[in-house]
Amino acid sequence: MVKGYYPKTINEVLEILSMEEEHMLICGGSDLMVTKKFAQNMIFINQIEELKEIKEDSNKIYIGAGCVYKEMIDNEIIPEVLREAIKHIASPAIRNIASIGGNICNASPAGDTLPVLYAMDAIIVKAFINKDGNLYITRVPICDFILGVRKIALEKNEMVIAIEIDKESYKNMTYSYYKKVGGRKSSAISKLSFVGLMKIENNIIKDVKMAFGAVGPTALRSREGEKILIGTKISDIEEKKEAVINFYDKLIIPIDDQRSTAKYRKKACLNLLNDFITYKN
């Protein structure tokens, strides 16, 4: 028989986690309840108010790991491009229970918030209690937290408590771009997705961030590829375009599965990339 725990605070969760037994955290459960792979001890964290905070200071925003999509769509602190991605996830009923922390920790190649979080260099905030009972908070960039398909850098005594995003990473961008390609508008797992953020000053690309979803074990982002564009005059984009597309053509190695083919995924990714970089011309 599965044992359920119902902590009310982050501290209570960490105390349970510091015990030896096998356990698993469950928030909305919209992924876990489909796979049905449970631990002997299940810790329900969907009613912890501390995990539902969304706040900001002058430099960064803080999103509690237990925030559900519905709350995020309606909150203007959340970056617009992230809200846009969330609007295309699943259906209203699932967006009422599914959490951002769950999407990250599930580490599905098709997790739709992931490419956006990669593009914004999101930081994963983790907490644990050590043997002396002291609370520790650690921060790790999302690209170092997600290690592969359903693999994350999280120790047994740790939990993800929040996501932090530096405002520099998305504010003052000239434009943002998000496209998801799925079988239908709603309740569709992505065939692929693409997110781009572009900063143009005096007709020169000052910064660009691009990430692809569902075309590799993790979201795909390359600073090297972005650097090809940085410093380019808008009037010279056509000349740079080929180099950028060739670069990502080599980098993106999708697979065939029940949702799409490698060939389609690659072609659609490159078309979206092309559309993004020539968007404001």
Place this chain on the structure above:
Amino acid sequence: MIEFILNGNLVSTNSDATTRLLDVLRNEFNLTGTKEGCGEGECGACSVLIDGDLVTSCITAIGSIKGKTVVTIEGFRETEQYKVLEKAFAKAGAVQCGFCTPGMILAAHALLSKKSRPTYEDIREAISGNLCRCTGYNMIVDAIMIASKEGKGLW
């Protein structure tokens, strides 16, 4: 033991914490208006309201609703809003086999509770997680639009 409010009454279950809310509703409380379609949260036939929000009960663990309020189609039937929706669905011919109907009705109510005068686009968005293989959706959309007009002041 997990306690929650079901259709206005405080109830409890001794089921495992990971038991699906859907199974608890149908098997323990004989509330069979909540249907199982896909079992993966993609068809909306098992939709119920939890603390007023639409949720698919097939992917909701009973542990996650401890202390919460659940309303199924049987509980919603007792409301004035239901009567308006029932008439509107009949008027528009929005029911054929009926399997999706409880979920559609609750999805409609969840929408109208937030936005009493929705656009057609709002309605399509609100029922986007509810599949119907009979009507082709247009009649359901029409029914919800009729309900929004007939149910003045109720939502």
